[in-house]
Amino acid sequence: MASIVETHIMTAKELKKLRKNLGYTLRDFASKVGIAHSTISQYEKGKRSISFQTENQIKQALGLILEKKYDFELHIHLDFLRLTFF
DSSP states (O other): OOOOOOOOOHHHHOOOEEEEETTTOOHHHHHHTSSSSHHHHHHHHHOOOHHHHHHHHHHHHTTTTOOOOSOOOOOOOOOOOOOOOO
């Protein structure tokens, strides 16, 4: 079975849009993701490229990546549901 490899790297515009949509200032965002604010600024201005590892660090810090911890899935089968409203 072939694995899927993500090749898209976040662009400067996408990073800035993400930060603004989440309502963070540059310094607050940098503090949240654990990267210096000057580095974030360079990323947003396109003066520095965002590596795949840095993108994952940002996404993980913001809770945008869910790590697969187990090799099984949870399946639920609901046979009966009773709701009573008063």
